[in-house]
Amino acid sequence: MTFLNFLIGGISLGSIYAIIALGYTMVYGIAKMLNFAHGDVIMVGAYICFYAISRFSLPPLVGVLLAMFVCTVLGMVVERLAYKPLRAAPSLAVLITAIGVSYFLQNAALLLWSSNPKVFPSVVGTGKVALFGGELTITHVTIVTIVSCVVIMLALTWFTGKTKMGKAMRACSEDKGAAQLMGINVNATISMTFAIGSGLAAIAGVLLCSAYPTLVPTTGSMPGIKAFTAAVFGGIGSIPGALLGGLLLGVIEIFAKAYISTQLSDAIVFAVLIVVLLVKPAGLLGKQIREKV
Amino acid sequence: MANKLKTLSKTSRRNYLxxxxxxxAYLVLQLLSGSLSSSLKGMLVPICAYVVMAISLNLTVGILGELSLGHAGFMSVGAFTGVTAAVALQGVIPIAPLRLAIGMVVGAAFAALAGFLIGIPVLRLKGDYLAIVTLAFGEIIKSIFNNLYVGMDGNGLHFSLLSDSTDLAEGGKLIIGGPMGIGGIQKISTFTAGFLLVMITLVVVFNLVNSRSGRAIMAIRDNRIAAESVGVNITKYKMMAFVTSAALAGSAGTLFAMNYSTIVANKFDFNTSILVLVFVVLGGQGNMLGSIVAAAALTILPEALRQFADYRMLVYAIVLILVMLATNNPSFKSFWSRITGKRDKKEAA
Known part of the structure; x- marks a missing residue:
C-alpha cells in the first residue's frame, strides 16, 4: 500500500511538472526559445492567488482565475517587450534576455512581496479520501491536481488539433515562413502561445503551492528547471511528451526520495535524464530529424 | 617594432592587445591598491575567478559553439577538490602560494576528469539537449557535494556519502562536512595569484584557438558535416575543447574558494552557471577580451548600483535586458551603425 501511496504522490507531483512543462514545450515548439522566465511566472501566479484569497478573501476559484488572467497578460507583455524585438536575433541572445526577465520577475516579487515565506492556503481544503480501510489516503489536492492535468491535456490536444488557432500554432512551429505565406499572423500566434503557456503556469503555481505551501520569490525556479527537464525528457516540442516526461519525472523523484535517499533525489532524477538522452537523444517522444547534407 | 606589429595577423594583434x-589593469590596480575601497579590494580575487570562468566558458560556447548551462559544476569540482588538497597538505607544505598552486592543479585535474566523464554523453547530443545535460550535471554535482563528507586523520583521507561516517582517528579533521561545506579555509588566494591564473588561462586558450586543433574545433562549430567530410575527428576535438574548458573552470573554482573562509556547494548552482554565461554572451561569443571586460564590469555592477539599495538587482535585470535588446535588435543596430558610420558586417556581405 505504501508503494501505491508513493505512486499516487509521484503522479500528483508529475502532473504539476507536466502542466509547467507544457508551457516550456509549446513556447519552444513555436518560438524555438528556452523561456527561462517561465518558472517565475508560476511564482507570480501563486502570489496573485495567495493575495486574492487571504487578503481580499475572494473565493478560491476567483483567485485562481484572477491569477490566470494576470499571468496571461504578464506573459503577453513580456513577449511583446522583451522577446519580440529579438525575433531575428541568435538564440543565445534570446536566452540571456529570458534570464534577464527571470531576474527581473524574482526581484520585483522580492520588492513587492518581501522575502518572508508566505503560507499558502490550499485552494481545495485539506480533506482526504481514505480507501482500503484507511490504508491508502489521497488528499483532495492530489485529486484536483491529477484531474486538472488530465483536463488541460485533453483541452490542449483538442485545441491544437481542431481549432483554427491551434492549427496555426502547429503550422508556425513547422515552418514560420511558409505559415506566413498561407496568411497566418505569426506574431499573433506566438503571442497566443505565450498567453496559453503563462495561463497554465498560473494554474501550476496554485497547485504547486497547495501541495507544498511555502511561497517565496524563488518558489518557481527549481520546479521550473525540473519541468524544463521533463519537457526535454519527453521530447521538447511535443505535447504528449511533456505529459509523459512530467509524470515520469515526478514518479522517479518521489520513488528516489522514498526508497533511495531524500538528499540525493535530485541527483538521481538528473542522472536518469542523462541516461535517457544517451539512449534516445531527442527525448522519449521527440522526433529524430534526419540531417540532410 | 611598429613594422613588426603591422605584419602580425589581426588575431594575434588582438591577442597581444x-x-x-x-x-x-593589474599594474594600475596594484599601484592604486592604497586608495581602493575595501569592498572593491575584496572583489579582486572573485573578479579574477569569474574572468577565468568566462574565458573558459567562452571556449565551449564561442569557439566550440555548444551551449553549456552547468559550468559552475566544474567550478564546484575544482573548488572542493582543490581546497581539500590544500588543507590536506597544510602540514607538509608551509609555503602558501605553492599550496595554492598545487590546489589549483588538483582542482583542474579533477574538473578535467569530470569534464571527460560528462563529455562522453554530452558531446553525442546537439543544441538544447546538450544544454540540458550540462544543466543536469551541474545539479548532480551540487547534490553530491552537499552530501559528501571527507575527513583526514593519521591514516589518510576518509570518504563517506549521505551521513558522516568517516570515523576519524584521534586528531583527525573533517574537511568537507556535507551541507556545511568546507569551513575554516585559510584565505591564501591573492590578487597576484588570480592575475597569474588569468594570464595562464589566456595563454592556454589563445594557443589552443590558434593551433591546428583550434582551427579544427572552429571548423566543427561552423559546419560539422563539412569538417567531418574532410577528416576532422569530431569527438576528439570537441572533447579537447570541453575538457580544457572544464580544467580551467576547476582552477578558477579553487582560486575562488580559497578567498573565503567557508564554501558550500549551493554557491555553485544554476544561477552561477547562468551568471558566467551572461558574461560570455555580453562580451561576445569567441571574444576573450569581451569576456574579461564583461566579467569584471558585471561583477562590480551590483556593487556600483549600491545607491539604488533594494532596487539594485532589479536595475541589474533591466540593464541586462536593455543591453541584449540594444545589441541584437535590427532597428537598434542600424541606428547605431548610422551613428558610427560603420556598415553591419552581415549587410556588407
Missing part, C-alpha cells in the same frame, strides 16, 4: 590590457 588582450595580454597587454590585462597586465596594465
Amino acid at each position: 588582450t595580454y597587454v590590457l590585462v597586465i596594465l
